[in-house]
Amino acid sequence: MLPDAFRTAGSASFTEFLASHAPDQLPRARAEHTGALDGVTHGTTIVAATFPGGVVMAGDRRATMGNVIAQRDIQKVFQTDEFSCVGIAGTAGLAVEMTRLFQVELEHYEKIEGTVLSTDGKANRLATLIRGNLGMAMQGLAVVPLFAAYDLDLGVGRIFAFDVTGNRNEERTFHSVGSGSLFARGSLKKLYRDDLTERETVTAAVQALYDAADDDSATGGPDLARRIFPMVAVVTADGFHAYGQDETAAIADEVVAARLGAPDGPSAPLI
Amino acid sequence: MTQQFYVSPEQLMKDRADFARKGIARGRSVAVVRYADGILFVAENPSRALHKISEIYDRIGFAAVGRYNEFENLRIAGVRLADLRGYSYDRRDVTGRGLANAYAQTLGTIFSSGGEKPYEVELFVAELGDTPDGDQIYRLTYDGSVADVRGWGVMGGTTESVEQWFTDHYTPDLDLGGALTLARAALGHDDTAPRDVPAESLEVAVLDRSRGQLRKFKRLPDATVTELLEG
Numbered sequence: 358m359l360p361d362a363f364r365t366a367g368s369a370s371f372t373e374f375l376a377s378h379a380p381d382q383l384p385r386a387r388a389e390h391t392g393a394l395d396g397v398t399h400g401t402t403i404v405a406a407t408f409p410g411g412v413v414m415a416g417d418r419r420a421t422m423g424n425v426i427a428q429r430d431i432q433k434v435f436q437t438d439e440f441s442c443v444g445i446a447g448t449a450g451l452a453v454e455m456t457r458l459f460q461v462e463l464e465h466y467e468k469i470e471g472t473v474l475s476t477d478g479k480a481n482r483l484a485t486l487i488r489g490n491l492g493m494a495m496q497g498l499a500v501v502p503l504f505a506a507y508d509l510d511l512g513v514g515r516i517f518a519f520d521v522t523g524n525r526n527e528e529r530t531f532h533s534v535g536s537g538s539l540f541a542r543g544s545l546k547k548l549y550r551d552d553l554t555e556r557e558t559v560t561a562a563v564q565a566l567y568d569a570a571d572d573d574s575a576t577g578g579p580d581l582a583r584r585i586f587p588m589v590a591v592v593t594a595d596g597f598h599a600y601g602q603d604e605t606a607a608i609a610d611e612v613v614a615a616r617l618g619a620p621d622g623p624s625a626p627l628i
Numbered sequence: 629m630t631q632q633f634y635v636s637p638e639q640l641m642k643d644r645a646d647f648a649r650k651g652i653a654r655g656r657s658v659a660v661v662r663y664a665d666g667i668l669f670v671a672e673n674p675s676r677a678l679h680k681i682s683e684i685y686d687r688i689g690f691a692a693v694g695r696y697n698e699f700e701n702l703r704i705a706g707v708r709l710a711d712l713r714g715y716s717y718d719r720r721d722v723t724g725r726g727l728a729n730a731y732a733q734t735l736g737t738i739f740s741s742g743g744e745k746p747y748e749v750e751l752f753v754a755e756l757g758d759t760p761d762g763d764q765i766y767r768l769t770y771d772g773s774v775a776d777v778r779g780w781g782v783m784g785g786t787t788e789s790v791e792q793w794f795t796d797h798y799t800p801d802l803d804l805g806g807a808l809t810l811a812r813a814a815l816g817h818d819d820t821a822p823r824d825v826p827a828e829s830l831e832v833a834v835l836d837r838s839r840g841q842l843r844k845f846k847r848l849p850d851a852t853v854t855e856l857l858e859g
Contacts, residue, residue: 363705
């Protein structure tokens, strides 16, 4: 028989249901039990940029564990519902779990209420989840996601960045998180224009990741030998779309070929 | 002093069953039909907001007749059960059979316990397989019994004449338009004189195998329904 908790009237939030019915399943409930911090996998750089009609998110594929490369083909950009995605940087295990919870949270609300959350509502839910991880962040296990969504009401792509306390700030143009984010942001600053096409925006994002990998040891560049390329996702009015290996390979090959002649990438005019 | 009269268990169960059946027969029928690419749910429901058909999980749909507050309660419980299981294990571990079992236990316990009145509801729980052979449709009644549905099923309202229409006209491998036309015609045969159910008052949803996403459930908007019925 379904336990009473399942049939009690309550909120449309899956996290709140977990908290009342199965608190041990919540990520934050386990915060106090963590001791050792060695051997933790970290994800590195995520970039996102808007273009007319949508938003692009891309992430490199490297996960590090101290000075060791833990994984060469980790996935750091996740679809969260039909019109949004999350890119994760920081402690991989916690970030992936938080993303899964966020995915269920959005879907649960949609099914219970019969309508989708507003884009701001989604961003606020994610902020709450991040704040719940503050205890872990204080122990050095921070999770800093980047959230990108297509807003059906406004008809534009939107980007939300967060800090470990769940402070949410919206970026209108482009943003980057993770260890290589300083370099990626500098790169995007010179390459980004708000009238680029989807394909051009993806190229700018791949360029930014190349620059991040160039200067940050924890960010992986395009791996030509193993054919591992950045993960690229686009969210438009048609919904979420993850680029296939062939599509990203074509763009990455183009970027790498151009860098063979000009290792620092395309140059911007001085004035 | 009040006197307790003896009522035999047979009589008690019969009374409770009659009570539940009467409640269920009051509304309009809901039909479920298997077609080439999936499973179709059709209900006559003038309300746009209060649904009789819903998504439970990636490949699992739900349809109900009877008292709204009771089946809504069961629907939410099902969504919670499925989401909790999918979150703690994996999305592939959420099955229609597991859900049908949980519903059967719940309905059965409520029906035979003296304290609560029986639920006046009947449910379809449908699970879409990877191939048509894997499709599963369960029909659950107010007393917790479960039946397998093959091809098509109807519940609620006056079902005999609707069932007869399906028996006479259903063929496997219908396309979506064909299945919808059949279901609409069948739902119109719930009275002495057949009537045309207006397309706007149909609530239609599908579990569509050809849908590219994990979540196969999709509501069909009025425009699509009209188009399918005309095509």
